[in-house]
Amino acid sequence: MAKLFFLALVGYGLYGIKLVDDDFTDKLSILLVRIIFPALIISRIVSRFSFTEYHYWWVLPLSASVFAVSGMTIGFFFLRFLKGFIYGREFMCASGFQNCGYLPMTLIVFSFDKLIADRMLIYVFLFIAGFDILMWSLVPLFLTGKLRSSFSFTRFFNPPVVATVFSLLWVALWGKGSMPSVVMEPLAQLGDAAFPLSMLILGAYLCRYRAHDPEEKGPILTCLFVKLLVFPLLVLAVFMLLPITGDHKFFLFLQAVMPSAISLVVVGAYTGANNRFLSSVIFYGHLIAIFSIPLWLQIYNMIFK
Numbered sequence: 001m002a003k004l005f006f007l008a009l010v011g012y013g014l015y016g017i018k019l020v021d022d023d024f025t026d027k028l029s030i031l032l033v034r035i036i037f038p039a040l041i042i043s044r045i046v047s048r049f050s051f052t053e054y055h056y057w058w059v060l061p062l063s064a065s066v067f068a069v070s071g072m073t074i075g076f077f078f079l080r081f082l083k084g085f086i087y088g089r090e091f092m093c094a095s096g097f098q099n100c101g102y103l104p105m106t107l108i109v110f111s112f113d114k115l116i117a118d119r120m121l122i123y124v125f126l127f128i129a130g131f132d133i134l135m136w137s138l139v140p141l142f143l144t145g146k147l148r149s150s151f152s153f154t155r156f157f158n159p160p161v162v163a164t165v166f167s168l169l170w171v172a173l174w175g176k177g178s179m180p181s182v183v184m185e186p187l188a189q190l191g192d193a194a195f196p197l198s199m200l201i202l203g204a205y206l207c208r209y210r211a212h213d214p215e216e217k218g219p220i221l222t223c224l225f226v227k228l229l230v231f232p233l234l235v236l237a238v239f240m241l242l243p244i245t246g247d248h249k250f251f252l253f254l255q256a257v258m259p260s261a262i263s264l265v266v267v268g269a270y271t272g273a274n275n276r277f278l279s280s281v282i283f284y285g286h287l288i289a290i291f292s293i294p295l296w297l298q299i300y301n302m303i304f305k
Contacts, residue, residue, distance in 0.1 A: 011203025025204045029266045038163035040191030044125050045167035050176040061130030068134050071096030085219050087274045089143050094281045095226045098258035100131050123251045132160040143273040205265045211279035223281050228292050232257045257296040259285030
């Protein structure tokens, strides 16, 4: 968490001293979505995933969609308590979409030995596949209010989703690790830039939209209550009833306790959403998560040890 905040602080400072401006940050976001993220997805899935090793791989992308829709539904319920708040779509998205990639990956790498960590990282990439389908296709339409009028299945084929489908097809046809190194190594190098670049962009957006100084504190606190308390509590209750295996159960609960997705700010930038609200939810959500994630994992350990 400290590393995340340090990188974001660098981006915050770069924007604060005007070394980067709005136009540069927005173009960098487009580069991240259209080039860097797809490179990361292709390099990781092709090099690490195998259908024979993960028979129920489809459960994880499906779970990502269920998590997002469930969180948005809970957010919609809590909106009725926010009289006069006009940014309901942003509230619902922040309630439904969590930081499902970099933060879980960081915690997994630092918490497990290599054998277990590699398996859990595959879970992350599969979960991200379902997450990306909604984040980069339906969320932009939802935030702009054009979900019904402009819906088209072609919307699903944005760069991250295309990269995911391409990677799975490649593995199905030619197997894990079969991509020539002359292609794989440059893709991996591009993908490695995704983490620090996304943090720098986040920091710049946090400064740009004054995330530390929200306009409306009530909706921010309510959204954090939904994302970091209500949703994990409901997921924990469901897991006490469903016969899910240990590693899948732990991974999904780890996803359930994550703060709101950083990529919401990237999507918000090119959809004209209220990025000040989204930035504040992300900023304070990650700040609280420093304490809430260890607490939730301790509770999980006490129940399912």
